[in-house]
Amino acid sequence: MVDEALVDLTQDRTVLRTLYAPSAGAFAMVDVPGLPFAMLDGEGPxxxxxIGAAVRNLYTAIYVIRRQARERMGKSFVEAPVEVLYWAEDMRDLAAGNRENWHWRVQITLPVWSTAHSLRESVAEMRGELGASGAVRWEISVEGRCVQYLHIGQTSALPRIIERLYGEHLPKEGLEPDGPYHEIYLDDWNRVSENRRKIILRQPVRAMKQAESYSLLQSGGIS
Known part of the structure; x- marks a missing residue:
């Protein structure tokens, strides 16, 4: 049974474009609804x-669900992008580049008809091909109000964009971070040149409670 509270991105193309195909080169406010994900957490640098090993394990774990989605959708099937979240218990560790204190999560959005049970069944079927990793889990994520930015080009440009996000844009708009920093990789980097890579930077936000500027450039950027 499909959870009616979830947004079906295969049917709601407007929300799909807003979340995964925004205009490039500008900060924009979006409202990210509840979406089901397969997630795999990591710690440390x-x-x-x-992260590459985690991504491979995650794709392997959801192989059966991807196969079912491809069979259901046929030519309309589109591979979901890899998403990575970064945070620290003390956000100053994020800004200071203390990567040993960082947490991160690799996730891939799943069809709305998927469930925790269907993910467990997929993992069980693929157990022989899974490498050593933490537990893959099914979870609904609701990020809510977010500021996002689509960057097209080399990842070396990301630190400056991140600095503008935390040091300029959020303070100017009276906002502050309200959750992990989030990157969405829209391309297969093995097939796309560095100058054409598309990355969405997304940050959940809330009204600023105190005048504090976040500068991640000091850490050399998240990526």
Whole structure:
């Protein structure tokens, strides 16, 4: 049974475009509704090797659900992008670049008809191909009000965009972070050149409670 409170992105193309195909080069406010995800958490420095291994395990874990979605949707099937969230118990560790204190989460949105049970069944079927990893789980995420920015180009430009987000845009709008920093990778980097990579930067926000500026440039950026 489909949870009627969830947004079906395969049917609501307006919400799909807003969340995953925004206009590039500008900060925009969006309201992110509840969406089902397969998630895998990690701790410590988010190295490319660690995150890469987590992404491979996550795709393997949801293989059966992806296969079912492809069969149901046929030519309309579109592979969901990889999303990574970053946070720290003390957000100053994020800004200071103390990566040993960071937490991160790799996640991929699932069809609205998926459930925790269907994910467990998929994991069980793929158990022989899964590498060593933490527990993959099904969870509904509701980020709510967010500021997001679509960047097209090399990842070396991200630190400046992040600095503008936390040091300029949020204070100017009277907003502050209200949840993990979030990156969405819209392309397969093995198939797209560095100059054409599309990355959405997303930050849940709330009205600012105190005059405090967040600067992540000091850490050399999140990515």
């Amino acid at each position: 988010p190295s490319q090797s660690a």
